[in-house]
Amino acid sequence: MSAADLWAVVPLLILSCGSLLILLQGAVVPGRYGTAIGVVATLVATLWACQPPVAPTAPVLGIATTPFARFFTAVLALTATAVLLLSHHYNRHREITGEEYPATVLFATFGMAIVASAVNLLTLFLGLEALTFAFYILVAIDRNRPASGEAGLKYLLLGAISAAFVGFGIALIYTGTGTLGIAQAMQGSLTAGNGNPIALAGWGFLLTGLAFKISLVPAHLWTPDVYEGGPAPVIAFLSTASKVATIALLLLLLPAARGALFLHLPLWWLALLSMTVGNLAALLQKNIKRMLAYSAIGQMGYVTLALLSGNGGGYEAAAFYAVAYTGMNLLAFGSVASLSRGGEVNIAEDYRGFGFTRPFAGGILALAMLALAGIPPTAGFVGKFLIFAAALRSGEVSLAIVGILSAAVSIYFYLQVAVNLYLQPVETPSDHNPASLPETATLGLAAVIVVFLGVFPAPFLDLIAGILP
Amino acid sequence: MIVPLAHVLILAGIIFALGLACVIAWRTNVIMMLIGIEIMLNAAMLVAVGGSRLWGATDGQVFALMIMAMTSAEVSLALALVVYLHRRKKTVNADEFDSMKG
Numbered sequence: 310m311s312a313a314d315l316w317a318v319v320p321l322l323i324l325s326c327g328s329l330l331i332l333l334q335g336a337v338v339p340g341r342y343g344t345a346i347g348v349v350a351t352l353v354a355t356l357w358a359c360q361p362p363v364a365p366t367a368p369v370l371g372i373a374t375t376p377f378a379r380f381f382t383a384v385l386a387l388t389a390t391a392v393l394l395l396s397h398h399y400n401r402h403r404e405i406t407g408e409e410y411p412a413t414v415l416f417a418t419f420g421m422a423i424v425a426s427a428v429n430l431l432t433l434f435l436g437l438e439a440l441t442f443a444f445y446i447l448v449a450i451d452r453n454r455p456a457s458g459e460a461g462l463k464y465l466l467l468g469a470i471s472a473a474f475v476g477f478g479i480a481l482i483y484t485g486t487g488t489l490g491i492a493q494a495m496q497g498s499l500t501a502g503n504g505n506p507i508a509l510a511g512w513g514f515l516l517t518g519l520a521f522k523i524s525l526v527p528a529h530l531w532t533p534d535v536y537e538g539g540p541a542p543v544i545a546f547l548s549t550a551s552k553v554a555t556i557a558l559l560l561l562l563l564p565a566a567r568g569a570l571f572l573h574l575p576l577w578w579l580a581l582l583s584m585t586v587g588n589l590a591a592l593l594q595k596n597i598k599r600m601l602a603y604s605a606i607g608q609m610g611y612v613t614l615a616l617l618s619g620n621g622g623g624y625e626a627a628a629f630y631a632v633a634y635t636g637m638n639l640l641a642f643g644s645v646a647s648l649s650r651g652g653e654v655n656i657a658e659d660y661r662g663f664g665f666t667r668p669f670a671g672g673i674l675a676l677a678m679l680a681l682a683g684i685p686p687t688a689g690f691v692g693k694f695l696i697f698a699a700a701l702r703s704g705e706v707s708l709a710i711v712g713i714l715s716a717a718v719s720i721y722f723y724l725q726v727a728v729n730l731y732l733q734p735v736e737t738p739s740d741h742n743p744a745s746l747p748e749t750a751t752l753g754l755a756a757v758i759v760v761f762l763g764v765f766p767a768p769f770l771d772l773i774a775g776i777l778p
Numbered sequence: 779m780i781v782p783l784a785h786v787l788i789l790a791g792i793i794f795a796l797g798l799a800c801v802i803a804w805r806t807n808v809i810m811m812l813i814g815i816e817i818m819l820n821a822a823m824l825v826a827v828g829g830s831r832l833w834g835a836t837d838g839q840v841f842a843l844m845i846m847a848m849t850s851a852e853v854s855l856a857l858a859l860v861v862y863l864h865r866r867k868k869t870v871n872a873d874e875f876d877s878m879k880g
Contacts, residue, residue: 431841438848445855449862458863459875465856466811466872470801472852473818476845477794480822480838484783484829489837507787534878 335408347411371429381425396542417443421554460538475518481511495565536602545642583610621702633688640677688762786828794821
Protein backbone atom coordinates (compact mmCIF):
# COMPACT_ATOMS: atom_id res chain seq x y z
CA MET A 310 0.00 0.00 0.00
CA SER A 311 1.66 3.19 -1.19
CA ALA A 312 1.23 6.78 -0.02
CA ALA A 313 -1.07 7.47 -2.98
CA ASP A 314 -3.32 4.58 -1.93
CA LEU A 315 -3.39 5.88 1.61
CA TRP A 316 -4.20 9.37 0.33
CA ALA A 317 -7.16 7.99 -1.64
CA VAL A 318 -8.73 6.10 1.27
CA VAL A 319 -8.47 9.04 3.69
CA PRO A 320 -12.27 9.62 3.71
CA LEU A 321 -12.75 6.08 5.00
CA LEU A 322 -10.03 6.56 7.60
CA ILE A 323 -11.56 9.86 8.74
CA LEU A 324 -14.95 8.21 9.19
CA SER A 325 -13.67 5.18 11.10
CA CYS A 326 -11.16 7.10 13.23
CA GLY A 327 -13.73 9.83 13.86
CA SER A 328 -16.08 7.20 15.24
CA LEU A 329 -13.40 5.91 17.61
CA LEU A 330 -12.37 9.44 18.58
CA ILE A 331 -15.95 10.26 19.58
CA LEU A 332 -16.08 7.23 21.85
CA LEU A 333 -12.68 8.03 23.38
CA GLN A 334 -13.38 11.68 24.08
CA GLY A 335 -16.70 10.61 25.60
CA ALA A 336 -14.70 8.92 28.33
CA VAL A 337 -12.96 12.23 29.15
CA VAL A 338 -15.68 14.87 28.66
CA PRO A 339 -19.00 12.97 28.38
CA GLY A 340 -21.88 14.38 26.39
CA ARG A 341 -20.23 17.56 25.09
CA TYR A 342 -18.46 17.31 21.76
CA GLY A 343 -19.73 14.07 20.21
CA THR A 344 -22.00 15.68 17.61
CA ALA A 345 -19.44 18.40 16.83
CA ILE A 346 -16.69 15.89 16.11
CA GLY A 347 -19.10 13.83 14.02
CA VAL A 348 -20.15 16.84 11.95
CA VAL A 349 -16.55 17.90 11.37
CA ALA A 350 -15.45 14.36 10.46
CA THR A 351 -18.26 13.80 7.95
CA LEU A 352 -17.75 17.25 6.40
CA VAL A 353 -14.01 16.71 6.02
CA ALA A 354 -14.67 13.26 4.52
CA THR A 355 -17.11 14.85 2.05
CA LEU A 356 -14.64 17.53 0.98
CA TRP A 357 -11.80 15.03 0.73
CA ALA A 358 -13.88 12.75 -1.44
CA CYS A 359 -14.72 15.68 -3.73
CA GLN A 360 -11.11 16.52 -4.60
CA PRO A 361 -9.59 14.64 -7.53
CA PRO A 362 -7.02 11.98 -6.55
CA VAL A 363 -3.34 12.87 -6.89
CA ALA A 364 -2.51 9.72 -8.82
CA PRO A 365 -4.60 6.87 -10.24
CA THR A 366 -4.42 3.96 -7.83
CA ALA A 367 -5.00 0.28 -8.25
CA PRO A 368 -7.60 -1.39 -6.00
CA VAL A 369 -6.18 -2.25 -2.59
CA LEU A 370 -7.80 -4.55 -0.03
CA GLY A 371 -10.89 -4.91 -2.18
CA ILE A 372 -11.68 -1.20 -2.36
CA ALA A 373 -11.05 1.19 -5.23
CA THR A 374 -11.45 4.95 -5.17
CA THR A 375 -13.11 5.30 -8.55
CA PRO A 376 -15.03 8.50 -9.39
CA PHE A 377 -18.17 6.45 -8.69
CA ALA A 378 -16.94 5.61 -5.19
CA ARG A 379 -15.89 9.18 -4.46
CA PHE A 380 -19.22 10.56 -5.66
CA PHE A 381 -21.26 8.25 -3.45
CA THR A 382 -18.89 8.69 -0.49
CA ALA A 383 -19.41 12.45 -0.73
CA VAL A 384 -23.20 12.11 -0.98
CA LEU A 385 -23.42 9.66 1.93
CA ALA A 386 -21.06 11.60 4.21
CA LEU A 387 -22.99 14.79 3.52
CA THR A 388 -26.23 13.00 4.39
CA ALA A 389 -24.64 11.89 7.66
CA THR A 390 -23.70 15.51 8.43
CA ALA A 391 -27.28 16.59 7.84
CA VAL A 392 -28.62 13.79 10.04
CA LEU A 393 -26.25 14.63 12.90
CA LEU A 394 -27.31 18.28 12.76
CA LEU A 395 -31.00 17.37 12.57
CA SER A 396 -30.81 14.93 15.47
CA HIS A 397 -28.92 17.17 17.91
CA HIS A 398 -31.93 18.93 19.40
CA TYR A 399 -34.30 16.03 18.86
CA ASN A 400 -32.02 13.78 20.89
CA ARG A 401 -31.59 16.36 23.62
CA HIS A 402 -35.37 16.53 24.02
CA ARG A 403 -35.69 12.73 24.06
CA GLU A 404 -32.80 12.30 26.49
CA ILE A 405 -30.83 10.27 23.96
CA THR A 406 -27.48 11.23 25.39
CA GLY A 407 -24.11 9.62 25.10
CA GLU A 408 -21.48 9.31 22.46
CA GLU A 409 -22.79 6.10 20.93
CA TYR A 410 -25.27 7.97 18.76
CA PRO A 411 -22.82 10.09 16.70
CA ALA A 412 -20.23 7.29 16.81
CA THR A 413 -22.73 4.80 15.37
CA VAL A 414 -23.84 7.27 12.69
CA LEU A 415 -20.21 7.64 11.61
CA PHE A 416 -19.73 3.89 11.65
CA ALA A 417 -22.80 3.43 9.45
CA THR A 418 -21.42 6.01 7.02
CA PHE A 419 -18.14 4.11 6.98
CA GLY A 420 -19.96 0.92 6.01
CA MET A 421 -21.84 2.74 3.24
CA ALA A 422 -18.64 4.26 1.85
CA ILE A 423 -17.10 0.77 1.82
CA VAL A 424 -20.08 -0.54 -0.16
CA ALA A 425 -19.72 2.23 -2.74
CA SER A 426 -15.97 1.61 -3.10
CA ALA A 427 -16.01 -2.21 -3.16
CA VAL A 428 -14.47 -4.15 -6.05
CA ASN A 429 -14.82 -7.45 -4.27
CA LEU A 430 -17.94 -9.32 -3.19
CA LEU A 431 -16.41 -9.96 0.25
CA THR A 432 -15.82 -6.25 0.94
CA LEU A 433 -19.25 -5.53 -0.43
CA PHE A 434 -20.83 -7.97 2.02
CA LEU A 435 -18.84 -6.66 4.99
CA GLY A 436 -19.70 -3.04 4.17
CA LEU A 437 -23.36 -3.91 3.79
CA GLU A 438 -23.42 -5.71 7.13
CA ALA A 439 -21.47 -2.91 8.86
CA LEU A 440 -24.06 -0.38 7.84
CA THR A 441 -26.99 -2.63 8.75
CA PHE A 442 -25.47 -3.35 12.18
CA ALA A 443 -25.20 0.34 12.90
CA PHE A 444 -28.86 0.74 11.99
CA TYR A 445 -29.96 -2.06 14.33
CA ILE A 446 -28.48 0.00 17.16
CA LEU A 447 -29.71 3.37 15.94
CA VAL A 448 -33.32 2.25 15.46
CA ALA A 449 -33.49 0.88 19.01
CA ILE A 450 -31.62 3.79 20.62
CA ASP A 451 -34.62 5.66 22.07
CA ARG A 452 -35.06 3.85 25.37
CA ASN A 453 -37.93 6.05 26.54
CA ARG A 454 -40.30 4.68 23.90
CA PRO A 455 -41.09 0.95 23.87
CA ALA A 456 -41.83 1.16 20.14
CA SER A 457 -38.19 1.99 19.44
CA GLY A 458 -36.83 -1.23 20.96
CA GLU A 459 -39.56 -3.25 19.28
CA ALA A 460 -38.74 -1.70 15.91
CA GLY A 461 -35.07 -2.50 16.53
CA LEU A 462 -35.86 -6.16 17.21
CA LYS A 463 -38.00 -6.47 14.09
CA TYR A 464 -35.35 -4.82 11.96
CA LEU A 465 -32.66 -7.03 13.44
CA LEU A 466 -34.49 -10.32 12.89
CA LEU A 467 -35.45 -9.54 9.31
CA GLY A 468 -32.07 -7.91 8.64
CA ALA A 469 -30.26 -11.02 9.83
CA ILE A 470 -32.40 -13.20 7.55
CA SER A 471 -31.57 -10.94 4.62
CA ALA A 472 -27.87 -11.08 5.58
CA ALA A 473 -28.10 -14.87 5.41
CA PHE A 474 -29.68 -14.61 1.94
CA VAL A 475 -27.01 -12.21 0.70
CA GLY A 476 -24.22 -14.36 2.18
CA PHE A 477 -25.63 -17.53 0.66
CA GLY A 478 -26.03 -15.79 -2.69
CA ILE A 479 -22.47 -14.49 -2.71
CA ALA A 480 -21.14 -17.91 -1.70
CA LEU A 481 -23.07 -19.51 -4.59
CA ILE A 482 -21.84 -16.91 -7.09
CA TYR A 483 -18.30 -17.58 -5.88
CA THR A 484 -18.77 -21.32 -6.22
CA GLY A 485 -20.20 -20.88 -9.70
CA THR A 486 -17.55 -18.51 -11.03
CA GLY A 487 -14.45 -19.14 -8.93
CA THR A 488 -13.79 -15.51 -8.08
CA LEU A 489 -14.94 -12.90 -5.60
CA GLY A 490 -14.00 -9.93 -7.82
CA ILE A 491 -17.19 -8.15 -8.86
CA ALA A 492 -16.38 -7.62 -12.54
CA GLN A 493 -15.04 -11.15 -13.11
CA ALA A 494 -17.84 -12.80 -11.11
CA MET A 495 -20.49 -10.88 -13.05
CA GLN A 496 -18.87 -11.86 -16.35
CA GLY A 497 -18.50 -15.44 -15.19
CA SER A 498 -22.13 -15.74 -14.21
CA LEU A 499 -23.10 -14.93 -17.80
CA THR A 500 -20.98 -17.51 -19.60
CA ALA A 501 -22.34 -20.68 -21.18
CA GLY A 502 -25.35 -19.23 -22.97
CA ASN A 503 -28.11 -18.93 -20.43
CA GLY A 504 -25.69 -18.47 -17.56
CA ASN A 505 -24.15 -20.71 -15.04
CA PRO A 506 -26.83 -22.51 -12.97
CA ILE A 507 -25.04 -22.22 -9.61
CA ALA A 508 -24.33 -18.52 -10.16
CA LEU A 509 -27.96 -18.04 -11.26
CA ALA A 510 -29.17 -19.51 -7.99
CA GLY A 511 -26.73 -17.17 -6.25
CA TRP A 512 -28.23 -14.20 -8.06
CA GLY A 513 -31.68 -15.27 -6.89
CA PHE A 514 -30.62 -15.32 -3.24
CA LEU A 515 -28.66 -12.09 -3.62
CA LEU A 516 -31.62 -10.25 -5.15
CA THR A 517 -33.93 -11.52 -2.39
CA GLY A 518 -31.56 -10.17 0.26
CA LEU A 519 -31.10 -6.84 -1.46
CA ALA A 520 -34.84 -6.47 -2.03
CA PHE A 521 -35.13 -6.51 1.75
CA LYS A 522 -32.50 -3.80 2.14
CA ILE A 523 -34.28 -1.35 -0.15
CA SER A 524 -37.71 -2.65 0.98
CA LEU A 525 -39.16 -3.89 -2.27
CA VAL A 526 -42.42 -5.84 -2.24
CA PRO A 527 -42.63 -8.74 -1.19
CA ALA A 528 -39.72 -8.14 1.25
CA HIS A 529 -41.15 -4.87 2.55
CA LEU A 530 -43.08 -5.91 5.67
CA TRP A 531 -40.52 -4.54 8.14
CA THR A 532 -40.58 -1.03 6.68
CA PRO A 533 -43.73 0.51 8.19
CA ASP A 534 -43.06 -0.80 11.71
CA VAL A 535 -39.43 0.30 11.73
CA TYR A 536 -40.29 3.71 10.32
CA GLU A 537 -43.00 4.20 12.89
CA GLY A 538 -40.97 2.97 15.85
CA GLY A 539 -37.58 4.45 15.19
CA PRO A 540 -36.59 8.02 16.12
CA ALA A 541 -37.38 10.40 13.22
CA PRO A 542 -33.78 11.56 12.50
CA VAL A 543 -32.58 7.94 12.46
CA ILE A 544 -35.34 7.07 10.02
CA ALA A 545 -34.27 10.05 7.91
CA PHE A 546 -30.84 8.41 7.76
CA LEU A 547 -32.19 4.88 7.27
CA SER A 548 -34.57 5.84 4.51
CA THR A 549 -32.00 7.85 2.57
CA ALA A 550 -28.40 6.78 3.11
CA SER A 551 -28.92 3.04 3.52
CA LYS A 552 -31.08 3.00 0.38
CA VAL A 553 -28.53 5.07 -1.55
CA ALA A 554 -25.78 2.66 -0.49
CA THR A 555 -27.83 -0.33 -1.65
CA ILE A 556 -28.64 1.39 -4.95
CA ALA A 557 -24.91 2.09 -5.35
CA LEU A 558 -24.31 -1.62 -4.75
CA LEU A 559 -26.83 -2.56 -7.43
CA LEU A 560 -25.25 0.02 -9.77
CA LEU A 561 -21.91 -1.73 -9.21
CA LEU A 562 -23.33 -5.18 -9.92
CA LEU A 563 -25.93 -4.67 -12.65
CA PRO A 564 -23.93 -2.79 -15.33
CA ALA A 565 -21.24 -5.49 -15.00
CA ALA A 566 -23.94 -8.09 -15.73
CA ARG A 567 -25.46 -6.01 -18.53
CA GLY A 568 -27.48 -8.03 -20.97
CA ALA A 569 -28.29 -10.67 -18.37
CA LEU A 570 -31.75 -11.74 -19.44
CA PHE A 571 -32.30 -13.84 -16.32
CA LEU A 572 -32.35 -10.68 -14.18
CA HIS A 573 -35.12 -9.12 -16.22
CA LEU A 574 -38.06 -11.12 -14.91
CA PRO A 575 -37.38 -10.82 -11.14
CA LEU A 576 -36.61 -7.10 -11.40
CA TRP A 577 -39.75 -6.61 -13.50
CA TRP A 578 -41.96 -8.17 -10.85
CA LEU A 579 -40.19 -6.38 -7.99
CA ALA A 580 -40.73 -3.03 -9.73
CA LEU A 581 -44.36 -3.76 -10.58
CA LEU A 582 -45.34 -4.98 -7.10
CA SER A 583 -43.42 -2.25 -5.26
CA MET A 584 -44.92 0.56 -7.29
CA THR A 585 -48.49 -0.67 -6.99
CA VAL A 586 -48.54 -2.12 -3.45
CA GLY A 587 -46.46 0.72 -1.97
CA ASN A 588 -48.55 3.53 -3.40
CA LEU A 589 -51.92 1.85 -2.83
CA ALA A 590 -51.13 0.91 0.78
CA ALA A 591 -49.94 4.46 1.48
CA LEU A 592 -53.45 5.67 0.63
CA LEU A 593 -54.83 3.86 3.68
CA GLN A 594 -52.36 5.17 6.26
CA LYS A 595 -53.30 7.59 9.01
CA ASN A 596 -49.86 7.91 10.58
CA ILE A 597 -47.48 10.11 8.60
CA LYS A 598 -44.43 7.97 9.33
CA ARG A 599 -46.21 4.83 8.12
CA MET A 600 -47.43 6.74 5.07
CA LEU A 601 -43.84 7.78 4.31
CA ALA A 602 -42.75 4.15 4.76
CA TYR A 603 -45.20 2.88 2.15
CA SER A 604 -44.29 5.81 -0.07
CA ALA A 605 -40.63 4.78 0.26
CA ILE A 606 -41.60 1.31 -0.98
CA GLY A 607 -43.25 2.89 -4.01
CA GLN A 608 -40.31 5.20 -4.65
CA MET A 609 -37.88 2.26 -4.54
CA GLY A 610 -40.15 0.57 -7.10
CA TYR A 611 -39.42 3.48 -9.46
CA VAL A 612 -35.69 3.06 -8.85
CA THR A 613 -36.00 -0.64 -9.66
CA LEU A 614 -37.75 0.30 -12.89
CA ALA A 615 -34.78 2.57 -13.69
CA LEU A 616 -32.31 -0.24 -12.91
CA LEU A 617 -34.32 -2.52 -15.17
CA SER A 618 -34.06 -0.14 -18.13
CA GLY A 619 -30.30 0.30 -18.05
CA ASN A 620 -30.03 0.22 -21.84
CA GLY A 621 -32.06 3.40 -22.20
CA GLY A 622 -30.08 5.44 -19.67
CA GLY A 623 -31.76 3.95 -16.62
CA TYR A 624 -28.57 3.70 -14.54
CA GLU A 625 -28.07 7.46 -14.76
CA ALA A 626 -31.72 7.96 -13.86
CA ALA A 627 -31.37 5.63 -10.86
CA ALA A 628 -28.28 7.47 -9.57
CA PHE A 629 -30.01 10.82 -10.05
CA TYR A 630 -33.15 9.62 -8.32
CA ALA A 631 -31.12 8.22 -5.43
CA VAL A 632 -29.61 11.63 -4.76
CA ALA A 633 -32.89 13.49 -5.31
CA TYR A 634 -34.69 11.03 -3.03
CA THR A 635 -32.08 11.61 -0.33
CA GLY A 636 -32.79 15.33 -0.42
CA MET A 637 -36.57 14.85 -0.42
CA ASN A 638 -36.66 12.33 2.40
CA LEU A 639 -34.25 14.34 4.53
CA LEU A 640 -36.69 17.22 4.18
CA ALA A 641 -39.69 15.05 5.03
CA PHE A 642 -38.27 13.29 8.09
CA GLY A 643 -36.26 16.34 9.19
CA SER A 644 -39.39 18.44 9.37
CA VAL A 645 -41.33 15.59 11.03
CA ALA A 646 -38.55 15.45 13.66
CA SER A 647 -38.75 19.19 14.11
CA LEU A 648 -42.54 19.25 14.37
CA SER A 649 -42.80 16.30 16.74
CA ARG A 650 -40.44 17.68 19.31
CA GLY A 651 -42.97 18.27 22.06
CA GLY A 652 -44.29 14.69 21.76
CA GLU A 653 -45.24 12.37 18.96
CA VAL A 654 -47.56 14.10 16.53
CA ASN A 655 -47.81 11.75 13.65
CA ILE A 656 -51.46 11.49 12.72
CA ALA A 657 -52.11 13.55 9.61
CA GLU A 658 -54.82 15.58 11.36
CA ASP A 659 -52.32 16.64 14.03
CA TYR A 660 -50.42 18.51 11.38
CA ARG A 661 -53.36 20.79 10.73
CA GLY A 662 -52.35 24.44 10.91
CA PHE A 663 -48.63 23.87 11.25
CA GLY A 664 -48.21 25.89 8.06
CA PHE A 665 -49.26 28.92 10.12
CA THR A 666 -47.91 28.17 13.59
CA ARG A 667 -44.57 26.70 12.49
CA PRO A 668 -44.15 28.29 9.05
CA PHE A 669 -40.60 27.12 8.37
CA ALA A 670 -40.89 23.44 9.30
CA GLY A 671 -44.43 23.31 7.88
CA GLY A 672 -43.28 24.86 4.61
CA ILE A 673 -40.39 22.39 4.38
CA LEU A 674 -42.75 19.47 4.93
CA ALA A 675 -45.08 20.81 2.24
CA LEU A 676 -42.14 21.17 -0.16
CA ALA A 677 -41.02 17.61 0.62
CA MET A 678 -44.52 16.32 -0.13
CA LEU A 679 -44.64 18.21 -3.45
CA ALA A 680 -41.20 16.87 -4.36
CA LEU A 681 -42.08 13.27 -3.44
CA ALA A 682 -45.29 13.57 -5.45
CA GLY A 683 -43.17 14.63 -8.42
CA ILE A 684 -44.52 18.11 -9.01
CA PRO A 685 -42.27 20.56 -10.88
CA PRO A 686 -40.01 22.46 -10.27
CA THR A 687 -38.54 19.95 -7.82
CA ALA A 688 -35.95 17.20 -8.14
CA GLY A 689 -38.72 14.63 -7.73
CA PHE A 690 -40.26 15.67 -11.03
CA VAL A 691 -36.99 15.52 -12.97
CA GLY A 692 -36.09 12.18 -11.38
CA LYS A 693 -39.44 10.58 -12.24
CA PHE A 694 -39.31 12.05 -15.74
CA LEU A 695 -35.85 10.57 -16.33
CA ILE A 696 -36.93 7.16 -15.02
CA PHE A 697 -40.07 6.93 -17.14
CA ALA A 698 -38.22 8.25 -20.21
CA ALA A 699 -35.51 5.61 -19.73
CA ALA A 700 -38.15 2.92 -19.28
CA LEU A 701 -39.92 3.92 -22.50
CA ARG A 702 -36.61 4.06 -24.40
CA SER A 703 -35.71 0.54 -23.38
CA GLY A 704 -39.12 -0.86 -24.24
CA GLU A 705 -40.68 -1.27 -20.78
CA VAL A 706 -43.89 0.38 -21.95
CA SER A 707 -46.35 -1.54 -19.76
CA LEU A 708 -44.28 -1.04 -16.62
CA ALA A 709 -43.83 2.67 -17.39
CA ILE A 710 -47.61 3.07 -17.74
CA VAL A 711 -48.16 1.32 -14.39
CA GLY A 712 -45.51 3.57 -12.87
CA ILE A 713 -47.07 6.76 -14.20
CA LEU A 714 -50.53 5.69 -13.01
CA SER A 715 -49.25 4.81 -9.52
CA ALA A 716 -47.38 8.13 -9.38
CA ALA A 717 -50.68 9.85 -10.18
CA VAL A 718 -52.37 7.95 -7.34
CA SER A 719 -49.56 8.92 -4.98
CA ILE A 720 -50.22 12.63 -5.54
CA TYR A 721 -53.42 12.21 -3.51
CA PHE A 722 -51.82 11.13 -0.25
CA TYR A 723 -48.85 13.46 -0.53
CA LEU A 724 -51.01 16.46 -1.16
CA GLN A 725 -53.36 15.43 1.64
CA VAL A 726 -50.56 16.18 4.10
CA ALA A 727 -49.67 19.43 2.36
CA VAL A 728 -53.32 20.54 2.42
CA ASN A 729 -53.68 19.60 6.09
CA LEU A 730 -50.71 21.79 6.91
CA TYR A 731 -52.49 24.84 5.56
CA LEU A 732 -55.97 24.19 6.94
CA GLN A 733 -57.04 26.22 9.96
CA PRO A 734 -56.00 24.52 13.19
CA VAL A 735 -58.75 22.85 15.20
CA GLU A 736 -57.42 24.30 18.43
CA THR A 737 -54.54 26.67 18.98
CA PRO A 738 -51.37 24.70 19.69
CA SER A 739 -49.96 25.25 23.15
CA ASP A 740 -46.22 25.38 22.63
CA HIS A 741 -44.14 27.50 20.32
CA ASN A 742 -40.72 25.99 19.91
CA PRO A 743 -39.21 27.25 16.70
CA ALA A 744 -36.72 25.17 14.75
CA SER A 745 -33.17 25.43 16.05
CA LEU A 746 -30.40 27.01 14.02
CA PRO A 747 -28.69 23.76 12.87
CA GLU A 748 -32.08 22.36 11.85
CA THR A 749 -32.99 25.50 9.95
CA ALA A 750 -29.66 25.60 8.15
CA THR A 751 -29.75 21.90 7.23
CA LEU A 752 -33.34 21.87 6.07
CA GLY A 753 -32.85 25.14 4.19
CA LEU A 754 -29.81 23.80 2.37
CA ALA A 755 -31.54 20.52 1.52
CA ALA A 756 -34.56 22.46 0.23
CA VAL A 757 -32.29 24.58 -1.98
CA ILE A 758 -30.67 21.41 -3.36
CA VAL A 759 -34.04 19.76 -4.07
CA VAL A 760 -35.31 22.82 -5.93
CA PHE A 761 -31.99 23.45 -7.69
CA LEU A 762 -31.81 19.87 -9.00
CA GLY A 763 -35.35 20.35 -10.27
CA VAL A 764 -34.56 23.59 -12.11
CA PHE A 765 -31.02 22.97 -13.40
CA PRO A 766 -30.53 19.20 -13.54
CA ALA A 767 -28.17 19.30 -16.55
CA PRO A 768 -24.79 19.89 -14.82
CA PHE A 769 -25.57 17.23 -12.24
CA LEU A 770 -26.65 14.75 -14.93
CA ASP A 771 -23.39 15.34 -16.79
CA LEU A 772 -21.52 14.60 -13.58
CA ILE A 773 -23.46 11.36 -13.06
CA ALA A 774 -22.96 10.25 -16.66
CA GLY A 775 -19.22 10.71 -16.15
CA ILE A 776 -18.93 8.65 -12.96
CA LEU A 777 -20.97 5.58 -13.79
CA PRO A 778 -18.84 2.50 -14.55
CA MET B 779 -12.31 -33.70 -4.52
CA ILE B 780 -13.62 -36.69 -2.60
CA VAL B 781 -17.03 -35.22 -1.87
CA PRO B 782 -18.68 -34.04 -5.11
CA LEU B 783 -19.67 -30.40 -5.24
CA ALA B 784 -23.29 -31.30 -5.88
CA HIS B 785 -23.49 -33.07 -2.52
CA VAL B 786 -22.09 -30.04 -0.72
CA LEU B 787 -24.58 -27.79 -2.44
CA ILE B 788 -27.53 -30.09 -1.74
CA LEU B 789 -26.57 -30.37 1.93
CA ALA B 790 -26.15 -26.60 2.19
CA GLY B 791 -29.51 -26.08 0.51
CA ILE B 792 -31.21 -28.42 2.99
CA ILE B 793 -29.54 -26.70 5.95
CA PHE B 794 -30.54 -23.29 4.62
CA ALA B 795 -34.15 -24.41 4.17
CA LEU B 796 -34.22 -25.90 7.67
CA GLY B 797 -32.89 -22.64 9.14
CA LEU B 798 -35.46 -20.60 7.25
CA ALA B 799 -38.23 -22.95 8.37
CA CYS B 800 -37.04 -22.59 11.97
CA VAL B 801 -37.21 -18.79 11.74
CA ILE B 802 -40.65 -18.81 10.18
CA ALA B 803 -42.20 -21.52 12.33
CA TRP B 804 -40.71 -20.82 15.78
CA ARG B 805 -42.08 -17.38 16.38
CA THR B 806 -42.86 -17.98 20.04
CA ASN B 807 -39.19 -17.62 20.98
CA VAL B 808 -36.84 -14.98 19.63
CA ILE B 809 -33.82 -17.04 20.71
CA MET B 810 -34.95 -19.93 18.48
CA MET B 811 -35.37 -17.49 15.58
CA LEU B 812 -31.78 -16.34 16.11
CA ILE B 813 -30.61 -19.96 16.09
CA GLY B 814 -32.46 -20.46 12.79
CA ILE B 815 -30.63 -17.47 11.32
CA GLU B 816 -27.32 -18.93 12.51
CA ILE B 817 -28.15 -22.17 10.73
CA MET B 818 -28.85 -20.26 7.51
CA LEU B 819 -25.49 -18.52 7.78
CA ASN B 820 -23.78 -21.85 8.42
CA ALA B 821 -25.18 -23.06 5.12
CA ALA B 822 -23.65 -20.02 3.43
CA MET B 823 -20.29 -20.81 5.03
CA LEU B 824 -20.51 -24.42 3.87
CA VAL B 825 -21.08 -23.31 0.28
CA ALA B 826 -18.17 -20.87 0.48
CA VAL B 827 -15.81 -23.54 1.79
CA GLY B 828 -17.05 -26.03 -0.81
CA GLY B 829 -16.44 -23.48 -3.57
CA SER B 830 -13.01 -22.78 -2.15
CA ARG B 831 -12.17 -26.49 -2.35
CA LEU B 832 -13.52 -26.71 -5.91
CA TRP B 833 -11.42 -23.82 -7.25
CA GLY B 834 -8.37 -24.52 -5.13
CA ALA B 835 -8.34 -20.96 -3.79
CA THR B 836 -8.62 -19.61 -0.27
CA ASP B 837 -11.08 -16.77 -1.00
CA GLY B 838 -14.04 -18.85 0.04
CA GLN B 839 -12.45 -19.82 3.33
CA VAL B 840 -11.70 -16.17 4.08
CA PHE B 841 -15.34 -15.43 3.29
CA ALA B 842 -16.45 -18.15 5.72
CA LEU B 843 -14.21 -16.74 8.46
CA MET B 844 -15.61 -13.26 7.89
CA ILE B 845 -19.18 -14.60 8.12
CA MET B 846 -18.23 -16.19 11.46
CA ALA B 847 -16.93 -12.88 12.78
CA MET B 848 -20.02 -11.07 11.52
CA THR B 849 -22.31 -13.68 13.05
CA SER B 850 -20.78 -13.40 16.50
CA ALA B 851 -21.17 -9.62 16.44
CA GLU B 852 -24.76 -10.00 15.30
CA VAL B 853 -25.65 -12.50 18.00
CA SER B 854 -24.19 -10.34 20.76
CA LEU B 855 -26.21 -7.39 19.54
CA ALA B 856 -29.36 -9.46 19.16
CA LEU B 857 -29.07 -10.99 22.63
CA ALA B 858 -28.49 -7.55 24.16
CA LEU B 859 -31.68 -6.38 22.49
CA VAL B 860 -33.58 -9.49 23.63
CA VAL B 861 -32.47 -8.97 27.25
CA TYR B 862 -33.50 -5.32 27.08
CA LEU B 863 -36.93 -6.16 25.63
CA HIS B 864 -37.40 -9.05 28.03
CA ARG B 865 -36.91 -6.69 30.97
CA ARG B 866 -39.55 -4.44 29.52
CA LYS B 867 -42.17 -7.01 28.60
CA LYS B 868 -41.22 -10.25 30.39
CA THR B 869 -41.49 -12.30 27.22
CA VAL B 870 -39.37 -13.55 24.34
CA ASN B 871 -42.37 -14.37 22.17
CA ALA B 872 -41.96 -12.50 18.90
CA ASP B 873 -45.72 -12.38 18.34
CA GLU B 874 -46.18 -10.40 21.56
CA PHE B 875 -44.25 -7.46 20.12
CA ASP B 876 -47.17 -6.16 18.14
CA SER B 877 -47.79 -2.62 19.35
CA MET B 878 -47.53 -1.27 15.80
CA LYS B 879 -50.07 -2.22 13.16
CA GLY B 880 -51.54 -0.93 9.93
